[in-house]
Amino acid sequence: MTPREALVVLNLLEGIGPIRTRQLLEFFGAATKVLEAPLPALRRVKGIGDDLASTIRQWETTTDLTGELKRVEEFGARLVFQEDDEYPELLREIYDPPIVLYVKGRLLPEDRNSISMVGARRTTHYGQDTARKLAYQLAGAGITVVSGGARGIDSASHQGALSAKGRTLAVLGTGINIVYPAENAELYERISENGAVLTQFPFNRKGDKQSFPIRNRIVAGMTLGTVVVEADLKSGSLITANMAADNNRQVFAVPGRVDSPQSRGCHNLIREGAVLCENADDILAEFENLALGQADDSPNLPLANLTETEQKILDVLDATEQPIDTLIDRTGLPVSSVSVALLGLEMKRLAKQLPGKLFARR
Numbered sequence: 001m002t003p004r005e006a007l008v009v010l011n012l013l014e015g016i017g018p019i020r021t022r023q024l025l026e027f028f029g030a031a032t033k034v035l036e037a038p039l040p041a042l043r044r045v046k047g048i049g050d051d052l053a054s055t056i057r058q059w060e061t062t063t064d065l066t067g068e069l070k071r072v073e074e075f076g077a078r079l080v081f082q083e084d085d086e087y088p089e090l091l092r093e094i095y096d097p098p099i100v101l102y103v104k105g106r107l108l109p110e111d112r113n114s115i116s117m118v119g120a121r122r123t124t125h126y127g128q129d130t131a132r133k134l135a136y137q138l139a140g141a142g143i144t145v146v147s148g149g150a151r152g153i154d155s156a157s158h159q160g161a162l163s164a165k166g167r168t169l170a171v172l173g174t175g176i177n178i179v180y181p182a183e184n185a186e187l188y189e190r191i192s193e194n195g196a197v198l199t200q201f202p203f204n205r206k207g208d209k210q211s212f213p214i215r216n217r218i219v220a221g222m223t224l225g226t227v228v229v230e231a232d233l234k235s236g237s238l239i240t241a242n243m244a245a246d247n248n249r250q251v252f253a254v255p256g257r258v259d260s261p262q263s264r265g266c267h268n269l270i271r272e273g274a275v276l277c278e279n280a281d282d283i284l285a286e287f288e289n290l291a292l293g294q295a296d297d298s299p300n301l302p303l304a305n306l307t308e309t310e311q312k313i314l315d316v317l318d319a320t321e322q323p324i325d326t327l328i329d330r331t332g333l334p335v336s337s338v339s340v341a342l343l344g345l346e347m348k349r350l351a352k353q354l355p356g357k358l359f360a361r362r
Contacts, residue, residue: 004081005065006031011099012063012202013055018096020047024056035059071203077104077176080198088112094221094247098200102176105196111169114144115283116219116244118237119153119229120262127153127230127262130254132160134227137280139166140348144195146171146223148215149188151181153229153237162190164348165307171222172199173215174207216240225250225286227277231265238265241274250286252277280349306348309333309341314350317361321354 001009010021010031024034027045034042034056042053055062072079080086080101089112091097115138119127131153135145139161147154149170161168170191172178176199179185188197200218201211216239220226226244228251231237241251253274256263270276277283306314316322316330328338342359345351352362 001032001035001065003031004079005069006035007081007099008068008079009035009059009063009065010056011200012065012068013059015052015055018099018200020045020052021099022096023047068202071177072102075104075177075203077102079103080107088222090114090224091218091222094217096217097221098218101198101200102202103196103198104176105169105192105194105198107169107196107198108167110142111144111167111195111222112224113142114146114169114223116146116223116226116240117153117157117229118147118216118219118226118231118240119157120231120235120237121150121152121154122262123152123156123230124256124260124262126256127254128156131156131229132163134229134254134277134280134283135160135168136164137348138283139164139168140344141280141284142166143284144169146219148173148212148219149180149184149191149197151184155184155187157229158187158191162194164344165194167195169195169222170197171215171218172197172201172207173212175199175201175203175205177203178206180207212236213239217243220244220249221247223249225252225283227252227254227283228266228269228274229254230256230262232261233264233268235265238269241269250275252283252286254278284349306350307341307344309337310344310348310350313338313341314345314361317345317351317359319360321358321360323356323358327359 010016023046028034028037039053039057042048042056080103082092086107117135135157139145144167145157145161146169147157149172158168168191174180179188191197220240220243226241228237228241244251251274253266253269254277312331313327328335350362351359353359
């Protein structure tokens with residue numbers, strides 16, 4: 001058995017988790033030695049009592065390592081460990097980083113420049129529209145949008161990022177083969193093709209009241225900041241926001257209607273010091289400040305992802321105010337194409353519309 005396979009076994013065992021795994025590794029020096037250790041030695045490890053020691057000692061009868069590795073391969077996923085370059089850099093810094101990540105898709109170095117977006121599952125049209133718009137703007141500016149793949153704000157955030165042809169990551173509170181909610185099957189596929197779907201949970205692990213808060217710490221831990229778009233006072237999104245704050249990450253909150261219960265959680269976060277977020281500029285201003293504090297070898301903020309039409313219009317835009325007719329003449333593009341592209345450039349913070357329907361480069 002390899003050390004990586006031994007880590008998969010430890011991740012499969014109920015009740016162990018990242019913190020106890022770290023304690024076991026510090027005591028025995030290697031994951032393979034943990035699985036070979038006798039009961040008396042296991043009991044001497046902090047946090048490992050008789051029950052957990054027996055669980056570890058009997059791992060061969062309770063886990064199916066060969067079957068798990070086969071399921072990963074057949075599903076088109078792979079396992080990413082803390083020692084791997086692909087493992088999210090920021091996630092390594094939290095108190096209890098996952099032992100192993102099940103990943104379908106790709107994790108890239110530029111994902112370090114990421115923002116998580118969370119909110120209510122039962123949301124309003126305002127909340128969903130706002131989430132889509134913010135995610136579109138962030139992804140269009142080259143920032144990876146991270147969310148939980150759930151119904152409501154999560155789904156809207158992923159959809160907004162995909163609409164901008166940007167990167168988005170979905171962190172699941174279930175095994176990677178479980179689609180929850182079921183109607184998000186197609187969305188998960190699109191995310192894995194334009195980013196990644198990931199989880200720390202083994203195959204066939206169903207979601208419950210414990211797994212989703214565990215998932216939330218990954219969402220908060222692997223990003224530079226967390227945006228709460230819409231949440232009531234009991235929303236799990238507030239757990240994610242608190243985890244982000246605990247990890248010294250910036251927390252943003254979108255204000256809503258004063259008479260809407262779904263706004264109370266966000267308003268409370270703002271009272272407690274979260275950055276009030278009305279548009280992507282509020283997020284990007286803070287994000288750029290954080291990026292300036294990175295090491296010299298850290299990836300720079302990537303450029304916006306532009307369509308061919310957007311690029312053509314951007315090439316003729318400058319600080320001079322120009323009417324749309326001039327842009328049409330200079331690019332030779334149809335009116336409808338220019339209008340759509342200008343909206344995209346505005347949302348990507350590359351162009352601005354001035355009074356009189358004049359446009360200029362930002």
